[in-house]
Amino acid sequence: MGIADLGCSSGPNTLSVISEIIDVIYSKCCHLGRPPPELRISLNDLYSNDFNDIFGSLPAFYNRLKEEKGTGLGPCFISGVPGSFYGRLFPSKSLHFVHSSSSLHWLSQVPPGLDSKASIAINKGRIYMSKTSPQSVLDSYFLQFHKDFSQFLKSRSEEVVLGGRMVLSFMGRRSMDPTTEESCHHFELLAHALMSMVSEGLIPEEKVDTFNAPYYAPCAEEVKSEIQKDGSFIMDRLEAFEIDWDGGVDSCNSIETPSSGQRVAKTIRAVVESMMEAHFGSDIMDDLFLRYAKIVDNHLSKTRAKYINLVVSIIRVDKIEG
Known part of the structure; x- marks a missing residue:
């Protein structure tokens, strides 16, 4: 039985x-x-992932399987496959089950025209879509999502056997509006933190204007549409789950307990720091996420912000034309 975990990370x-x-x-x-x-x-x-860390943990993993399952479990062969899942990774008809968690909301690239090489910054003062972004920015993000997700489905359709299944979990939104708070406000607040540093002369404004996150949180209708257009899979199930920004943990005012904003800032930093560091430099990261934590604390004092997580189960079928 061929099983793949796409976007496995390490740790x-x-x-x-x-x-x-x-x-x-x-x-x-x-x-x-x-x-x-x-x-x-x-x-x-991706190629930069720390596969050595994963491989180093395999002896303990195999030992635990042997202790729990004894001789009843068949042989289990684990390997690393580096590369982008927006293209082919495996031989044809070699997979029976594919899993991916918290990965497909990351695009293969910043939409063309919005990256740092663009001659004109059209999303000034922002690092992602927002209510005040031009319509062209929203269109660029959707087109990149369409291109990437359709390529993901096409690649997997060649690798998954008929009757095989994929279970995909990624950030999304309930609304058709891509600028809804549940899909982009965490990036908007991060932009506010960056702009506060611009106002103090700590970073040049053009640095903010030329950074846009390669991210897209689709709604269920967009996901369904792309699956239907591809025609190689049928949807078995799709559910949306709400997740509190701070994990739903009550904050205490003690020195030892981090605030909600600090927990959110730590989580977001773990995800985006590497790409932001490449653009803004490492020197501002500590200050940036301290500011971000305070801004998030203020936001969460007024509302209970939530992410939307989409989970979709699809089954490989004979391609449905049209």
């Missing part, structure tokens, strides 16, 4: 989903009275 959570998948397969086979299949598990992320 203590990398193998957690794989462990869950193995548990489900093992339990199902036990229930049916059948021997578990051999498992070929491929962990994918």
Whole structure:
């Protein structure tokens, strides 16, 4: 059985989903009275991902499987597959199950015309879509999402066997409006933090004007439309879940407990710091995210902000033309 985790990252959570998948397969086979299949598990992320860290944790992972499952579990072969999932990664008809979590909202690139090489900055003072962005900015982001997601589906349609399944989880939105607060306000507040540094002469304004996040949180209708256009998959299930910005943890006023804004800033920093550091330099990062934490604290004192997480399950079928 061929299994792939796309956008696996590295760290203590990398193998957690794989462990869950193995548990489900093992339990199902036990229930049916059948021997578990051999498992070929491929962990994918970009070339810069720390695969050595993952491989270093495999001996402990295999030992735990042996202790929990004994000899009842079939052979499990885990490998790393570096590269972008917006293109082919695996041989034709080699995958039975594909999983991806918190990855597909990242675009393959900043939409053309908005990157730092553009001759004219058309999204001035902002680093993503917002209520005040020109319509051309919104259109550019949607077109990039359409191009990337359609390429993702096309690539997987060649790699997944008929009847195979993909379960994809990524940031999204409920509204058709791409500038709704649930999809972009965390970036708008980060732009406010950057502009406060511009006003103090700490960074030049053009640095902000030429940075745009390669991110898109689609609505369910956009996801359904792209799946239908591709025609290689049918949707089995789609659900939207609300997630509190700060994880839903109540803040205390003690020195030891970080504020909601600090927790949000830490999470966002872990995700975006590398790309922001490449553009703005490392010297401003500490100051930037301290300011961001204060701005988020102020925002969360007035409202309980939430992200929307879309989870979609789709099944590979004979291509539906039209």
